[in-house]
Amino acid sequence: MTALVVAEHNNQELKPVTLNTVTAALGLDQEVHILIAGNACSSVAEEAAKVSGVAKVLLVESSAYENFLAENVATLVSNISGDYDYILAPTTTNGKNVMPRVAALQDVSQISDISAIESSDTFQRPIYAGNCIATVKSNDSKKIITVRNTAFDAASATGGNAEIITLEEINDAGISKFVKEEIAESDRPELTAADVIISGGRGMQNGDNFTILEGIADKLGAAIGASRAAVDSGFVPNDYQVGQTGKIVAPDLYIAVGISGAIQHLAGMKDSKVIVAINKDEDAPIFQVADYGLVADLFEAMPELESKI
Amino acid sequence: MKILVPIKRVVDYNVKVRPKSDESGVDLNNVKMAMNPFCEIAVEEAVRLKESGKAEEIIAVTIGASSSQEQLRTALALGADRAILVETDVEAEPLGISKLLKSIVDKESPDLIILGKQAIDGDNNQTGQMLGALTGFSQATFASEVNLDGDNLSVTREIDGGLQTLDINLPAIVTTDLRLNEPRYASLPNIMKAKSKPLDIIPAADLGVDISPRLETIKVTLPAEREAGVIVETVDELIDKLKNEAKVIS
Ligand SMILES: Cc1cc2nc3c(=O)[nH]c(=O)nc-3n(C[C@H](O)[C@H](O)[C@H](O)COP(=O)(O)OP(=O)(O)OC[C@H]3O[C@@H](n4cnc5c(N)ncnc54)[C@H](O)[C@@H]3O)c2cc1C
Numbered sequence: 001m002t003a004l005v006v007a008e009h010n011n012q013e014l015k016p017v018t019l020n021t022v023t024a025a026l027g028l029d030q031e032v033h034i035l036i037a038g039n040a041c042s043s044v045a046e047e048a049a050k051v052s053g054v055a056k057v058l059l060v061e062s063s064a065y066e067n068f069l070a071e072n073v074a075t076l077v078s079n080i081s082g083d084y085d086y087i088l089a090p091t092t093t094n095g096k097n098v099m100p101r102v103a104a105l106q107d108v109s110q111i112s113d114i115s116a117i118e119s120s121d122t123f124q125r126p127i128y129a130g131n132c133i134a135t136v137k138s139n140d141s142k143k144i145i146t147v148r149n150t151a152f153d154a155a156s157a158t159g160g161n162a163e164i165i166t167l168e169e170i171n172d173a174g175i176s177k178f179v180k181e182e183i184a185e186s187d188r189p190e191l192t193a194a195d196v197i198i199s200g201g202r203g204m205q206n207g208d209n210f211t212i213l214e215g216i217a218d219k220l221g222a223a224i225g226a227s228r229a230a231v232d233s234g235f236v237p238n239d240y241q242v243g244q245t246g247k248i249v250a251p252d253l254y255i256a257v258g259i260s261g262a263i264q265h266l267a268g269m270k271d272s273k274v275i276v277a278i279n280k281d282e283d284a285p286i287f288q289v290a291d292y293g294l295v296a297d298l299f300e301a302m303p304e305l306e307s308k309i
Numbered sequence: 310m311k312i313l314v315p316i317k318r319v320v321d322y323n324v325k326v327r328p329k330s331d332e333s334g335v336d337l338n339n340v341k342m343a344m345n346p347f348c349e350i351a352v353e354e355a356v357r358l359k360e361s362g363k364a365e366e367i368i369a370v371t372i373g374a375s376s377s378q379e380q381l382r383t384a385l386a387l388g389a390d391r392a393i394l395v396e397t398d399v400e401a402e403p404l405g406i407s408k409l410l411k412s413i414v415d416k417e418s419p420d421l422i423i424l425g426k427q428a429i430d431g432d433n434n435q436t437g438q439m440l441g442a443l444t445g446f447s448q449a450t451f452a453s454e455v456n457l458d459g460d461n462l463s464v465t466r467e468i469d470g471g472l473q474t475l476d477i478n479l480p481a482i483v484t485t486d487l488r489l490n491e492p493r494y495a496s497l498p499n500i501m502k503a504k505s506k507p508l509d510i511i512p513a514a515d516l517g518v519d520i521s522p523r524l525e526t527i528k529v530t531l532p533a534e535r536e537a538g539v540i541v542e543t544v545d546e547l548i549d550k551l552k553n554e555a556k557v558i559s
Contacts, residue, residue, distance in 0.1 A: 069475075070438065070448050093468040097450045100403065100435035104442035109404045109523035112433045122527060127431055128326045132335055135527040175447040179463065179474040192469075196557070220558060232488060238453065238467045244432065245487060247469070253557040263325055270535065274555045276547065282540075291538040292550050304544045309558060 003030035003086035004058075006077060007048060008094055011041040011066065014048055016193050017090040019154035022051055024147045025088050026155065027117050031055045034162075035080070037073055039066035045164050052156035060167045067178035068094050074101035075171040081106055081142065091146040091248070103144040110144045111136060115151040129244040129267040149192060150250035150271055184237055191242070194223035196253045199242055199269070202229035203258020203279065203298055210236060212299070213257060215306040225249065225269075227259045243268035258298050261286025278302070310364040310457075312355045313419035315410055315440075316348035316384055318377040319430045332528040335430075344380045347425025349387075350485040353492040354455060355423050356388035363457050364421070366390050370413050372406045374398055378508060385503035386495035392506070397513035397520065403435035405520030410436070411443040412516040419480065421462070426451050426484040437484035447477035450484040 003025040008015040018034070025032045033056040034048045045059040058080070064072045077098070081087055087102065089095035091113045103110035115133070116124035122137045123145070191197060198213050198220070210224065217224050225247070226240040242249055244267035254272035259265060261277070261284055269275070270289050277290035280297050287293040294301060320326055321341040329336045344352075358364040369384035370393040371377045381392035395409050414422070427434040441448035449464035453472070456463040466473045467486045495503070513520060541547045551558045 067473075070441065070450070074438075074442060093451060093466075096434050097438065097448075100433075100438035101442040101448070103435070104404060104407060104439035107404070109402045110433070110435055110439075111524065112431075112435060126532065127529070128320070128335060129429060129432065130532060131326050132328050132529050133532050134529050137525040137527055138523065139525065140523045173445075173447075175478040176449070177476045179476055181468075181470070181474070182472045183470040228487065237471060238488065239469060239471050244429070245427070253551070253555075264322070270532075274551070274557050275535075275538070276551070287538070287540070289535050289538075291535075291555065292547055293538060293540045294544065294547050295540060296544075301544055305548070308544060308548055 001030050001085045002083060003028055003032050003088060004081070004084045005032060005034045006087065006089040006095070006098070007034050007036050007044070008090050008092050009036060009038060009041065009044045011038045011044065014044050016154060017092055017149040019051060019157060020149035020152040021088050021090045021147045022054060022155040023152040024114070024117065025086065026053045028086055028120060030086060033058060035077065036060070037065040037068070037076055039063050049162040049164050050158050050160050052159040054160050054162045057162050057164045058167055059164055060169055062170045064170055064172035068098070069176050069178065070097045070101050071173040071176055072171050073098050074105060075173065076169055077102045078105035079169055079171070080167065084142070086143045086145065088145045088147055090149050095146045099144060099146050106142055106144065108140045108142050108144045109138065110146070111138055112146050113148045114145055115148045129263050130270065131263060148248060150248055184239055188217060189221065189223045191223045191225055191247050191249055194251050196220045196222035197225050197249055197251045198222045198255040198257065199225035199227065199259060200230055200235070200257050201227035201259030202233065204230060204235055207235040212302045216302065216309065219306065219309050227265050256286050257302060259286055260284045261289065310421065311366045311368070311417065311419045312358060312364050313414065313417060313422045314351050314355050314367060314369050314384065314389065315422070315424045315436070316352065316369055316371050316380055317345045317425070317428045318342055318371065318373055318380045319345045319428050322346055322429055328529040328531060332530055334526060334529050344383050345425050345428045347427060347485050349492040350487065350489050351423040351425050352384050352387050352389060353490045354485060357490065358457060359388065368393065368417060368419070370395065370410065372397060372401055372409050372513065381508055382503050383495060385506040385508070386500045387493065390506065392508040394508065394510045395513050395516065396510050399513070399520055401520045402522055402524060403433050403439055404523065407436050407439035407443055408518045408520060409513060409516055410440050412518055414444055421479060422446070422482045424484055426486055437482050441482045446480045446482050448482045449475050449477050451486040452483050453486050453488045455483060455489065
């Protein structure tokens with residue numbers, strides 16, 4: 001019985017979320033293999049070979065896989081899936097884009113975004129914006145799964161010594177073409193990997209005011225996030241969004257500033273260890289999930305917080 | 310250009326649902342139902358393409374119980390030309406739904422299929438991609454911008470790191486993200502007009518597709534409750550708590 005983890009990477013380095021998915025795969029009592037599909041990405045395969053607990057790394061390099069186009073990667077994964085009982089990927093935009101396509105090619109019902117493993121065929125997953133948890137049993141012989149990274153610890157990035165096998169399995173459907181990517185460069189930690197996150201909502205009023213959060217983020221080594229309202233209003237880019245349809249995060253400390261606490265926002269952060277809410281409305285629902293709430297005008301409280309930490 | 314817009318009837322996004330007392334599922338008794346918000350965005354995008362002269366016909370389709378006709382009428386009121394209900398009382402999974410949609414695609418031969426990236430009930434985020442696999446069409450998921458210029462479809466996607474632009478061949482599948490557009494409200498005259506637009510009902514069984522579920526719901530429960538927190542009076546008190554009680558800052 002073997003499990004294949006479809007790695008998240010950018011052709012240069014392995015993304016940390018892959019390590020959480022490896023832990024989920026190991027939790028299934030499987031021999032775990034990692035697939036590195038990309039272009040000129042052998043260094044990523046070397047990194048993956050060191051991940052603790054991994055038995056084999058499959059490396060496929062082609063321009064067809066460079067940008068992880070769903071049509072090409074799904075065909076690849078489907079074509080090599082014969083040897084595997086489980087295929088897993090992190091619930092990232094890449095995982096979400098590719099895995100259902102693999103599942104349909106294999107005539108399998110995908111289990112999306114699992115948050116716990118109960119047995120070899122039974123899993124928990126949040127539904128309805130995390131308002132309920134469903135326990136589901138899969139009756140498909142092959143299981144195709146995306147994994148909620150906040151629910152599984154990261155496997156150790158070192159200590160392993162897996163064999164790297166190069167595959168010559170090239171599929172270029174030729175029906176989609178990568179044009180460009182606008183990736184925000186930042187010195188801050190990635191939202192999904194940060195220990196501390198400070199998020200701003202509509203209460204921030206505009207993009208410039210996010211500088212109020214930056215000073216605190218600098219001092220705490222925090223990532224900066226946002227509510228949908230703040231992104232929709234153009235205060236910050238889309239990759240800041242936390243929530244049901246944005247990123248799911250669970251840092252040690254989450255500070256929500258000027259965020260009301262709609263269920264769709266809570267869906268993305270309520271598993272954080274410690275939640276702080278700063279809001280001038282004492283009835284804001286965010287206070288119901290906050291460990292520490294401060295009813296205050298953020299424009300007074302945040303500069304004071306920055307100067308005192 | 311013919312556009313197919315698959316939509317879904319779901320719980321209104323403001324409703325906080327609870328499990329049934331026997332934990333067999335989600336309690337949907339007497340809760341407000343609506344069109345899935347991402348589907349509204351899909352309908353809106355199709356209507357805009359038609360209004361700009363780039364599409365001739367919009368067909369809304371849903372897989373579901375008879376009650377889903379309500380959401381199809383909404384789609385018609387928003388600008389779809391006709392609607393199809395593939396009627397079934399089975400709560401089909403995305404795999405079954407995409408198989409039924411594939412039958413409709415075979416009948417209708419649309420050039421473009423626009424659908425929501427996820428339904429806010431199951432939060433599966435699968436149907437568009439699965440339909441892509443079954444039809445062999447190209448796909449652009451999580452779209453925040455769609456530009457159709459003749460045969461060239463350019464789509465900007467919201468991805469974890471920022472934005473990505475793809476050019477994809479027609480026929481194609483696009484799944485919508487929140488910022489693609491702001492859906493309009495249906496006007497009263499359009500709601501009236503929608504009543505006389507064609508709505509075909511096809512029993513799912515007539516399509517000869519196996520939609521039996523592969524996943525069994527063992528139970529549905531509430532997530533772990535967070536312990537009640539405290540309200541602090543001052544910034545100093547907050548810092549003290551974070552340092553000395555929660556020990557999350559130093
Ligand atoms: C299908 C769907 C998916 C969604 N997905 C997401 C998602 O992924 N993530 C997400 O966040 N939302 C999502 N939403 C939107 C969600 O429903 C809310 O609309 C959104 O989270 C509200 O953002 P907000 O809290 O910043 O704004 P508001 O609800 O407007 O709250 C602003 C808060 O700021 C406070 N405030 C204002 N001024 C000050 C001040 N000077 N000092 C202190 N406090 C102040 C106010 O008291 C208020 O509580 C989704 C909605 C739908 C329908």
